[in-house]
Amino acid sequence: MIRFENVTKVYPRGTRPALDKVSLEIERGEFAFIVGPSGSGKSTMLRLVLREESANSGTVLVAGQDLGRLPMRKIPRMRRQMGAVFQDFRLLPGKTVYQNVAYALQVIGKSSLQIRRTVPETLEMVGLGGMDKRLPHQLSGGEQQRVAIARAVVNKPMILLADEPTGNLDPAISLDIVRLLERINRTGTTIIMATHDDSIVNDLRRRVIELNEGRVVRDDEHGTYVPQSM
Amino acid sequence: MSPRFLLQEIWTGIRRNLSMTVSVVLVTMVSMYLLGLGLLAQTQADTMKGYWYDRVQVSIYLCTDTSLRPNCTSGAVTEEQKETLLAQLNALPEVQQVFYESEEEAYDRFQEQFRNSPLAGNIEIGDIPQSFRVQLEDPSKFGVVVSQFEGAPGVADIQDQERVLNRFFTVINYITLFSVLLAALMVLAAVLLMATTIRQAAFARRREIGIMRLVGASNFTIRLPFVIETVIAAVLGALLAFGLLFATVHYIFNRFLNRVVLDQALIGDSDVLAVAPLMFAGVVVLAVLTSTVTLWRYLRV
Structure with a gap:
C-alpha cells in the first residue's frame, strides 16, 4: 500500500536530512506505529505520504502511484484516498461537530444527500452520536480528536495517517482514541500512527518502525517501544 | 461543491474581510469613474466634432478702406473683385456653399452674439469687414481655400473656424489623456489592493484552506x-462608478450645462450606457486575472 524506496528528504535550511535513505513497505490493512524522538523524521514520513512535501531522492509509492511523478493537478484526487489527524485536531472553531465533518465532503463535491447519509453514521461510529450541534470549544480534547477522526474517515479512505494524535490527551483518553483507530483498522483501513507515547505502543503490540535521525533503526512486528532517556 | x-x-469570506472588501469596492469605483470620464470626454469631443464640423466655415475677409493688410494697399474691395472671388469659390469642388456677409450683417450678428457683453457697445458698422463664409464639404480641406485665395486681390485675411475648434478639441484630448492616466494609476491601485485583499482573506481562512x-x-x-469574492467587489465598484457617471452626466451636464450651451452638442444618458459594458467587462477581467494570478502565486498545493 505504501512503499518507501531509498527516500531522502532534506529541508531547505536543514543541516542534516530529515529522512536518510529510508526504505520500508506497509501492507494494505496494516496498523503501524512510527516511533522515535522529536526530529527523528516521523512527521516528515507522513508529510511525504500526503504529498505535502516531496522527496529529494528515492521513490514514495502510495497505492501503486509514484508520488514524485504525480502531476500537481492529480494530488487532490490522491489525497481523497487518505485521511489525516493531528495532535492539534485542526477543527474549524466556528463550525459545529456535524459541519466540521460535513465540510470534508462538501469541498470535494459530494451531494447533500450523500452528506446527510454518511456524516451521522460516521459520528455514531466514532462515538459522538447526539453531539452534532456542539461547537469544538464545548468538547473535551478526546471528543475533539474524535471529530477530527470522523472527518478523516468520512470519505472512507484507504489510508489513515495519524501524527501524534494522542499528544495532547490524557493517557486514559489516549487509549480510547487508539482503540478507535484499531476499530477503523479492522474495517480494512491502513493506519500509520506517529507517536512517542510508549505505553500505547506497548499496549497494542503492533508493528513498530523506529526512526532516529532520519534512519530506520528498528522495524518489529508486534514491537514495543522504550524511549531513550534524554 | x-x-x-x-x-x-x-x-x-466577505463578512470576515469586510473592510478590505469595501476598500476594493471604493478603489474600483474611483478608477472606473475616472476611466468613464475619460471615455465620455472623448465621446463629447466626437459629438461636438460632428455638430460643429457641419457648421464650420472658412471666413474670407475682404479689404476695407482702413485695412492695414499688405494685400489691401489699393483700398477697399471692388464689386468686380467680389464677383471674381465668388465665381472662383463656387468653381471649387471642395466648396459646398458660399454665403456673403455684408458689414451690416456682420455687425448685427456680432450684436446678437455678444448681446450680454459690454463688447457690443464698442463696435460700429464697418469695424467688421464684409466677408465670404465658405462651407466646405470636408472641413479639414481648409488648406485648399487658403492656398488659392490668400493674397488674391481684395482678400484681407482668411480665418478658419476649424483651427479654433481644433484648439478646443486638443484641450478635450488632454482632459481624456489626463483622466485615463489617472484611471490607469487607480486601476493599478485597485489591482494591488485586490491582491492584498486576497492574501489577507487567504490568511484569515488558512485553517479552512489547510483542511x-x-x-x-x-x-x-x-x-x-x-x-468570486473579488469579482463581486469589483462589479459593485463598477456599479457605483456607473451610478456616479450617470449622475454626473444627467444632472450636471444635461440639467445644468444644457441651459447654457447648445444641447445638441452634449453627451447624454445613452452615452453613459454605451461606456458601461466596457467598464463592467473591464473590471471582471481585471478581478479574475488578478485573483487567479495572486492565488496561483500564493496558494500552492
Missing part, C-alpha cells in the same frame, strides 16, 4: 470563492 455551499463560503487541501479539495474549489 454545491452552489449553496459556495454561496455560504463566499458570504463568510480543504488535506481532504483533497481541488485547487479550483479552493480558489473559486476568492475569485
Whole structure:
C-alpha cells in the first residue's frame, strides 16, 4: 500500500536530512506505529505520504502511484484516498461537530444527500452520536480528536495517517482514541500512527518502525517501544 | 461543491474581510469613474466634432478702406473683385456653399452674439469687414481655400473656424489623456489592493484552506470563492462608478450645462450606457486575472 524506496528528504535550511535513505513497505490493512524522538523524521514520513512535501531522492509509492511523478493537478484526487489527524485536531472553531465533518465532503463535491447519509453514521461510529450541534470549544480534547477522526474517515479512505494524535490527551483518553483507530483498522483501513507515547505502543503490540535521525533503526512486528532517556 | 455551499463560503469570506472588501469596492469605483470620464470626454469631443464640423466655415475677409493688410494697399474691395472671388469659390469642388456677409450683417450678428457683453457697445458698422463664409464639404480641406485665395486681390485675411475648434478639441484630448492616466494609476491601485485583499482573506481562512487541501479539495474549489469574492467587489465598484457617471452626466451636464450651451452638442444618458459594458467587462477581467494570478502565486498545493 505504501512503499518507501531509498527516500531522502532534506529541508531547505536543514543541516542534516530529515529522512536518510529510508526504505520500508506497509501492507494494505496494516496498523503501524512510527516511533522515535522529536526530529527523528516521523512527521516528515507522513508529510511525504500526503504529498505535502516531496522527496529529494528515492521513490514514495502510495497505492501503486509514484508520488514524485504525480502531476500537481492529480494530488487532490490522491489525497481523497487518505485521511489525516493531528495532535492539534485542526477543527474549524466556528463550525459545529456535524459541519466540521460535513465540510470534508462538501469541498470535494459530494451531494447533500450523500452528506446527510454518511456524516451521522460516521459520528455514531466514532462515538459522538447526539453531539452534532456542539461547537469544538464545548468538547473535551478526546471528543475533539474524535471529530477530527470522523472527518478523516468520512470519505472512507484507504489510508489513515495519524501524527501524534494522542499528544495532547490524557493517557486514559489516549487509549480510547487508539482503540478507535484499531476499530477503523479492522474495517480494512491502513493506519500509520506517529507517536512517542510508549505505553500505547506497548499496549497494542503492533508493528513498530523506529526512526532516529532520519534512519530506520528498528522495524518489529508486534514491537514495543522504550524511549531513550534524554 | 454545491452552489449553496459556495454561496455560504463566499458570504463568510466577505463578512470576515469586510473592510478590505469595501476598500476594493471604493478603489474600483474611483478608477472606473475616472476611466468613464475619460471615455465620455472623448465621446463629447466626437459629438461636438460632428455638430460643429457641419457648421464650420472658412471666413474670407475682404479689404476695407482702413485695412492695414499688405494685400489691401489699393483700398477697399471692388464689386468686380467680389464677383471674381465668388465665381472662383463656387468653381471649387471642395466648396459646398458660399454665403456673403455684408458689414451690416456682420455687425448685427456680432450684436446678437455678444448681446450680454459690454463688447457690443464698442463696435460700429464697418469695424467688421464684409466677408465670404465658405462651407466646405470636408472641413479639414481648409488648406485648399487658403492656398488659392490668400493674397488674391481684395482678400484681407482668411480665418478658419476649424483651427479654433481644433484648439478646443486638443484641450478635450488632454482632459481624456489626463483622466485615463489617472484611471490607469487607480486601476493599478485597485489591482494591488485586490491582491492584498486576497492574501489577507487567504490568511484569515488558512485553517479552512489547510483542511480543504488535506481532504483533497481541488485547487479550483479552493480558489473559486476568492475569485468570486473579488469579482463581486469589483462589479459593485463598477456599479457605483456607473451610478456616479450617470449622475454626473444627467444632472450636471444635461440639467445644468444644457441651459447654457447648445444641447445638441452634449453627451447624454445613452452615452453613459454605451461606456458601461466596457467598464463592467473591464473590471471582471481585471478581478479574475488578478485573483487567479495572486492565488496561483500564493496558494500552492
